[in-house]
Amino acid sequence: MLETIVQRERDFGTPASLAAETVALVIDGVECSVPAGTSVMRAAAIAGINIPKLCATDSLEAFGSCRLCLVEIEGRRGYPASCTTPVEAGMVIRTETPKLHDLRRNVMELYISDHPLDCLTCPANGDCELQDMAGVVGLRNVRYGYEGANHLNDATDSSNPYFDYDPSKCIVCSRCVRACDEVQGTFALTIDGKGFASRVAAGQNDPFLDSDCVSCGACVQACPTSTLVEKTVIMMGQPEHSVITTCAYCGVGCAFKAELKGDKVVRMVPWKDGQANRGHSCVKGRFAWGYATHKDRITKPMIRASINDPWREVSWSEAINHAASELKRIQAKYGRDSIGGLTSSRCTNEETYLVQKLVRAAFGTNNVDTCARVCHSPTGYGLKTTLGESAGTQTFDSVMFTDVVIVMGANPSAAHPVFASRLKRRLREGAKLIVIDPRSIELVDSPHIKADYHLPVRPGTNTALLTSMAHVIATEGLIDEAFVAERCELPAFEQWRAFVSQPENSPEAMAEITGVPAADLRAAARLFATHGNGSIYYGLGVTEHSQGSTTVMAIANLAMATGNLGREGVGVNPLRGQNNVQGSCDMGSFPHELPGYRHVSDDAVRGEFERDWGVTLQPEPGLRIPNMFDAAISGSFKGLYCQGEDIVQSDPNTQHVAAALSAMECVIVQDIFLNETAKYAHVFLPGSSFLEKDGTFTNAERRVSRVRKVMEPLGGLSDWEATCELSNAMGYPMHYKHPSEIMDEIARLTPTFQGVSFAKIDELGGSVQWPCNEQAPDGTPTMHVDEFVRGKGKFMITKYVPSDERSTRKFPLLLTTGRILSQYNVGAQTRRTPNVMWHKEDLLEIHPQDAEDRGILQGDWVAVQSRVGETVLRADITERVQPGVIYTTFHFPESGANVVTTDSADWATSCPEYKVTAVQARRVTQPSTWQAKWSRFSDVQHQLLNDRLREGEAPAKGPQAQPKEREGEATEQV
Ligand code: SF4
Numbered sequence: 026m027l028e029t030i031v032q033r034e035r036d037f038g039t040p041a042s043l044a045a046e047t048v049a050l051v052i053d054g055v056e057c058s059v060p061a062g063t064s065v066m067r068a069a070a071i072a073g074i075n076i077p078k079l080c081a082t083d084s085l086e087a088f089g090s091c092r093l094c095l096v097e098i099e100g101r102r103g104y105p106a107s108c109t110t111p112v113e114a115g116m117v118i119r120t121e122t123p124k125l126h127d128l129r130r131n132v133m134e135l136y137i138s139d140h141p142l143d144c145l146t147c148p149a150n151g152d153c154e155l156q157d158m159a160g161v162v163g164l165r166n167v168r169y170g171y172e173g174a175n176h177l178n179d180a181t182d183s184s185n186p187y188f189d190y191d192p193s194k195c196i197v198c199s200r201c202v203r204a205c206d207e208v209q210g211t212f213a214l215t216i217d218g219k220g221f222a223s224r225v226a227a228g229q230n231d232p233f234l235d236s237d238c239v240s241c242g243a244c245v246q247a248c249p250t251s252t253l254v255e256k257t258v259i260m261m262g263q264p265e266h267s268v269i270t271t272c273a274y275c276g277v278g279c280a281f282k283a284e285l286k287g288d289k290v291v292r293m294v295p296w297k298d299g300q301a302n303r304g305h306s307c308v309k310g311r312f313a314w315g316y317a318t319h320k321d322r323i324t325k326p327m328i329r330a331s332i333n334d335p336w337r338e339v340s341w342s343e344a345i346n347h348a349a350s351e352l353k354r355i356q357a358k359y360g361r362d363s364i365g366g367l368t369s370s371r372c373t374n375e376e377t378y379l380v381q382k383l384v385r386a387a388f389g390t391n392n393v394d395t396c397a398r399v400c401h402s403p404t405g406y407g408l409k410t411t412l413g414e415s416a417g418t419q420t421f422d423s424v425m426f427t428d429v430v431i432v433m434g435a436n437p438s439a440a441h442p443v444f445a446s447r448l449k450r451r452l453r454e455g456a457k458l459i460v461i462d463p464r465s466i467e468l469v470d471s472p473h474i475k476a477d478y479h480l481p482v483r484p485g486t487n488t489a490l491l492t493s494m495a496h497v498i499a500t501e502g503l504i505d506e507a508f509v510a511e512r513c514e515l516p517a518f519e520q521w522r523a524f525v526s527q528p529e530n531s532p533e534a535m536a537e538i539t540g541v542p543a544a545d546l547r548a549a550a551r552l553f554a555t556h557g558n559g560s561i562y563y564g565l566g567v568t569e570h571s572q573g574s575t576t577v578m579a580i581a582n583l584a585m586a587t588g589n590l591g592r593e594g595v596g597v598n599p600l601r602g603q604n605n606v607q608g609s610c611d612m613g614s615f616p617h618e619l620p621g622y623r624h625v626s627d628d629a630v631r632g633e634f635e636r637d638w639g640v641t642l643q644p645e646p647g648l649r650i651p652n653m654f655d656a657a658i659s660g661s662f663k664g665l666y667c668q669g670e671d672i673v674q675s676d677p678n679t680q681h682v683a684a685a686l687s688a689m690e691c692v693i694v695q696d697i698f699l700n701e702t703a704k705y706a707h708v709f710l711p712g713s714s715f716l717e718k719d720g721t722f723t724n725a726e727r728r729v730s731r732v733r734k735v736m737e738p739l740g741g742l743s744d745w746e747a748t749c750e751l752s753n754a755m756g757y758p759m760h761y762k763h764p765s766e767i768m769d770e771i772a773r774l775t776p777t778f779q780g781v782s783f784a785k786i787d788e789l790g791g792s793v794q795w796p797c798n799e800q801a802p803d804g805t806p807t808m809h810v811d812e813f814v815r816g817k818g819k820f821m822i823t824k825y826v827p828s829d830e831r832s833t834r835k836f837p838l839l840l841t842t843g844r845i846l847s848q849y850n851v852g853a854q855t856r857r858t859p860n861v862m863w864h865k866e867d868l869l870e871i872h873p874q875d876a877e878d879r880g881i882l883q884g885d886w887v888a889v890q891s892r893v894g895e896t897v898l899r900a901d902i903t904e905r906v907q908p909g910v911i912y913t914t915f916h917f918p919e920s921g922a923n924v925v926t927t928d929s930a931d932w933a934t935s936c937p938e939y940k941v942t943a944v945q946a947r948r949v950t951q952p953s954t955w956q957a958k959w960s961r962f963s964d965v966q967h968q969l970l971n972d973r974l975r976e977g978e979a980p981a982k983g984p985q986a987q988p989k990e991r992e993g994e995a996t997e998q999v
Pocket residue numbers: 201204205209211212213214237238239240241242243244245
């Protein structure tokens with residue numbers, strides 16, 4: 026069941042054995058047969074016999090410490106622990122005998138003699154395995170009394186914003202420590218002390234908040250008592266019902282059980298059966314969901330005549346009618362193509378599909394684009410060109426079968442944490458690791474993991490580096506000739522081989538450009554080509570470059586040349602940033618493609634949509650986002666519907682974006698908060714959070730997962746309903762009763778989604794990986810198994826072309842940007858949660874040498890200037906970056922990282938070159954820049970207006986009503 030009363034998921038005690046061979050045995054007279062290597066405890070559970078346990082749980086390896094799970098085995102002396110005893114053929118086992126009963130009760134007596142007897146007021150009352158076991162063993166009294174030495178007065182550690190640690194309730198079962206080690210891979214916890222004195226400790230007995238803990242929640246999940254417990258459970262009590270849904274943060278797409286009381290979320294628990302996350306989570310999905318009911322939520326539609334006017338609250342119908350009449354007025358005056366729309370990678374597939382349909386069918390133009398333009402559009406281009414499909418090739422599970430991994434331009438520990446935990450587990454099992462990144466990311470050197478090679482590539486030279494890796498593989502006889510001969514176009518391959526084999530592409534020749542020592546690069550290339558299953562995982566550090574598409578093709582070349590495609594453990598795996606980047610691309614958000622990546626110029630495809638939608642569609646591609654901005658500034662693009670994207674904060678060259686929006690006559694923003702883009706909007710439509718939605722997200726594995734509504738939209742309408750209303754007001758009718766009908770339409774019109782429906786997803790346990798159609802009715806976990814989607818794989822020449830963003834005398838440093846664990850994208854959600862405790866502001870990482878050269882000390886304000894703008898950030902002096910490279914994140918609007926990024930972009934897709942900006946840095950005494958001052962002013966303005974609106978006051982006064990000093994700044998800056 027996907028919507029149910031809250032109940033603990035079935036726990037088999039120990040992990041499943043993957044052995045093919047089976048073993049027959051008898052447990053309590055029941056004959057059973059289980060895979061070899063299964064524990065007696067698990068075999069019993071499979072046979073329907075629950076052996077009491079405390080230290081065992083099936084997400085962790087057996088530990089054997091509590092001695093509650095003892096059994097008798099015929100022919101064996103003593104009472105072995107069933108969790109640590111593997112089954113053997115012919116075993117005859119008894120799990121309930123008078124002796125076992127006595128032994129277990131004795132164990133429980135010892136535990137309870139050092140445990141508070143406050144069950145009625147304990148937050149875990151009703152959800153406590155210790156309480157359950159006391160009942161199971163029939164504990165009636167405690168002969169040892171409660172007077173002796175105990176831990177009942179140990180102080181609670183409440184330092185973590187999301188959970189408490191109350192050591193007085195700890196039974197030292199070590200499940201938390203093992204969860205942190207085995208599942209999360211952080212190794213933040215230990216058992217400190219021995220015997221009676223042993224206690225769980227974070228770090229050197231630090232408060233949790235000061236330890237290495239990254240608040241993933243795995244220990245809380247594993248704890249069988251209320252020692253580690255969510256603060257929301259302490260405050261609100263036990264939840265009563267639950268809904269299975271999907272995390273709305275990153276592209277891992279973790280499945281969660283939203284556990285509720287009424288319509289109030291009590292906690293989000295990673296779903297054990299989630300096929301992307303296998304019961305694990307990170308701090309964002311697990312804990313940072315409070316933004317959904319934050320006081321800053323805007324729940325009433327608003328309009329204003331000009332961006333200098335105050336907002337006016339109106340009804341939905343007035344807002345929609347005003348928006349539609351403005352868009353129609355603009356089209357009548359400036360032409361059909363003077364308006365467009367942006368879909369969002371945070372919204373559902375169904376919402377995204379409807380926005381592109383609105384633009385194409387109701388606006389009559391192909392001027393639709395998506396935020397994927399600025400992140401993974403080169404992935405689409407590069408993989409489609411080489412392999413025939415623009416998506417990743419594997420499941421996340423596949424990483425458990427890999428032998429050597431390249432992680433390139435990605436920082437999974439921060440941006441895709443649950444995948445990072447799986448990867449770390451495989452690395453601890455012995456897989457090799459090659460990190461290609463200008464920065465020393467966490468994976469390079471973390472507990473129990475050390476990268477075999479870290480190639481600190483100079484920003485902007487990825488293509489040169491991969492081509493020189495290919496040189497080594499081609500010239501040292503390491504190509505998988507049989508794979509290439511069978512699976513790839515040979516003329517293109519031969520051209521590629523000749524190209525990469527040229528001496529100028531050797532690691533020695535390229536070292537000067539890439540900054541990577543030739544010996545390291547040769548060794549890494551040999552390792553990747555010869556060490557069994559090789560997989561490549563990459564992120565925006567690959568795509569957000571002027572040669573982003575070329576580098577993606579170089580990655581595909583490398584995978585084909587080494588035969589690493591078409592089976593488990595290998596593949597090309599783009600790590601998508603936002604939750605539905607894959608889906609927003611699949612749904613036809615690009616101006617040149619209809620859903621399913623089919624070109625608008627294809628008459629047959631267009632005809633299919635025209636017949637279904639009852640309109641004539643334009644055969645020419647529309648404007649991309651940067652073209653929309655340019656057209657706005659030149660006066661031909663005047664109206665924009667922007668759903669769920671904050672382009673002012675997230676797109677490069679903020680001044681340019683602001684100028685473009687200022688030049689438009691009608692900007693419609695649909696969002697949950699008044700974001701930076703809303704400052705330029707004329708119509709604001711309240712958006713809904715993922716907790717208020719029904720629909721699907723598609724993660725980086727092409728996995729289409731259900732998103733289920735757990736509370737009604739705070740603004741009254743779901744996002745898809747608002748889009749339908751706008752379309753109806755524009756004169757193009759859209760009438761859907763439920764998002765499942767939108768998915769049915771998507772399936773009808775999109776060959777790769779032909780078999781997808783909400784019912785099918787439910788039938789398959791909550792998700793399905795596309796393609797899902799007649800050929801693959803249950804979906805496609807691994808792509809390109811027998812042949813590539815395009816038939817033969819195509820090698821592409823990847824000539825290195827230097828970026829225009831090169832260090833010069835005026836701008837000698839290269840700025841690159843990225844993310845951190847606790848914040849997400851532009852921070853609109855995570856900045857409104859306690860996650861700010863870990864990251865209050867964006868910092869500028871600078872190498873000690875570069876800092877010393879400029880007289881910069883730790884914590885100083887540093888002005889960063891590029892050819893387009895300047896911002897100021899606080900310095901963090903660190904060797905994580907190399908000399909000549911500086912780094913920052915872009916989670917806070919005040920930092921204005923994108924004030925300095927330029928409009929340099931990928932040659933094929935216009936994806937901005939966020940990862941390389943030539944800059945100069947200098948120490949300054951003031952934190953403010955024009956952008957920061959303006960942003961603060963504007964925030965104050967919006968906040969005051971919001972406050973008045975909430976209090977029911979008419980927001981009659983404009984910016985002149987603001988404090989004098991703010992007004993001055995505004996006049997000067999805006
Ligand atoms: S929350 Fe996660 S990282 Fe922190 S101690 Fe628990 S398991 Fe370890």
